[in-house]
Amino acid sequence: MNDKFNKKAVRGSICDCKDCVLRELMFIHVPSSGSKYVCKSKVEIKFNKDENIISSGDEIKNMLCIKDGLIKIYYTSKNNKEQIISIAKPYDFSYLINIFSNNYYKYNISAIEDSTICFISIDNIKKMVLENGSFAISLLNKLSVASDKIINNFLEINKRNLRGRVAYILLFFSKEIYKSSVFILPVSRKEIAEMIDMATENVIRIMSEFRIEDIIRIHTKEIEIKDFKRLEIIMEKG
Amino acid sequence: MNDKFNKKAVRGSICDCKDCVLRELMFIHVPSSGSKYVCKSKVEIKFNKDENIISSGDEIKNMLCIKDGLIKIYYTSKNNKEQIISIAKPYDFSYLINIFSNNYYKYNISAIEDSTICFISIDNIKKMVLENGSFAISLLNKLSVASDKIINNFLEINKRNLRGRVAYILLFFSKEIYKSSVFILPVSRKEIAEMIDMATENVIRIMSEFRIEDIIRIHTKEIEIKDFKRLEIIMEKG
DNA sequence: CGCGGCTTTGATGTTCATCAAGTAAAGTGG
DNA sequence: CCACTTTACTTGATGAACATCAAAGCCGCG
Secondary structure, three states: OHHHHHHHOEEOOOOOHHHOHHHHHHOOOOOHHHHHHHHHOOEEEEEOOOOEEEOOOOEOOEEEEEEEOOEEEEEEOOOOOEEEEEEEOOOOOHHHOOOOOOOEOOOEEEEOOOEEEEEEEHHHHHHHHHHOHHHHHHHHHHHHHHHHHHHHHHHHHHOOOHHHHHHHHHHHHHHHHHOOOEEEOOOOHHHHHHHHOOOHHHHHHHHHHHHHOOOEEEEOOEEEEOOHHHHHHHHHHO | OHHHHHHHOEEOOOOOHHHOHHHHHHOOOOOHHHHHHHHHOOEEEEEOOOOEEEOOOOEOOEEEEEEEOOEEEEEEOOOOOEEEEEEEOOOOOHHHOOOOOOOEOOOEEEEOOOEEEEEEEHHHHHHHHHHOHHHHHHHHHHHHHHHHHHHHHHHHHHOOOHHHHHHHHHHHHHHHHHOOOEEEOOOOHHHHHHHHOOOHHHHHHHHHHHHHOOOEEEEOOEEEEOOHHHHHHHHHHO
């Protein structure tokens, strides 16, 4: 991480906060004096696809904001099995889950598409919370929504059979991430398996079933959902 | 809920906040003027075992604090299958998960032991956040820890086989909740199944296995863990 | 005492992970 | 740009893990 900071960082002074989409969203309650104060400490870094952003065990010094791209938050258990907790796009805040409860990250974060990440000193965020009540409320809300989403996701996945899970995840990418019936999967089959807690072979097998049933079209990473209705029925009824 | 408020409520004026354990924990940063301010709006209610406290869909008007007892937070899906998200005891804050992200509760809450719950107006909590930065930080921390616990729980359960899950939950009750090798299960076998995502019969079957293997002693609801070491190995290795 | 709900055990079948083996794609070095 | 290596993807076969079904025992309660 530190190398990256030195090598690739674009400091706040260069990046004009007026352009920063995050300000609109996150700092809507922050008077402009405050937002400048936060942005001074800002560091912007570009990550390539598959590049590591945060490792489990890293000290939490900064709050992350995704300006652009797509990242995954995942847990590596002792037997090296990886479980993907969340896929986050700009305006998501799910990577904040342990920022106020731990001093060290519990999960790994890496880019699954080329991504631009803003790093804002956590100390400055805390100062802002102390000084600005509206900002605190806004942050509480963001954190709550993010946790809620993750928890809801676990509940949704656990109650489904394998076909239901694959349908769920395909519709997630189509509707939540790419907002299109055709999209390029940003993750491998193995990573899909890690998102919905099943074996890689079965992800492939069931995707093939969907293909044979003419519900989707597959061209390696490119997926087209041809029959939303049936896929949604499978998602609901398993 | 409203009937209960009218029938059983003990208003804040009666309950002396000096005795309230929550104040120590939650409002440690709140000047006494502030804590009085919050406590004025406080309503304390006793619930019997199995009594409903919050229903999914209820409007969020109050923040809950458990003074005493044990509650479960659970999700009821459309097919009436229940998934228990968390068991909470005093000082836990896991029942707060959607208090800052939603206007209506998404999950049900009910008492699994006789419990005393404090209800504090959410508006007053928000006022406190706006006025008192330290309180905001403290609340952010509590919420973060609570969500983190729930997420961690899902990860721990999902990666285990059935024997590992039952071991996990028995050790949870023994270590986290009752801090004793002998305890009375506050939940039915069916509810254990709902906590760790498995069939009721298999919970029973595996508990019987543990009994036959002389790892635990079972007398209906009363459980004694006789061999922590082996149970922990089963928890770790499945 | 008898009813209903919770618990227990056994038998059965389904779902799913795992193993194995082959194919396609993508990266690597000459 | 082509052979080579490696990695990702795919399909089939097998067995294990688990859910479901069925039936009986137990316990508390009116």
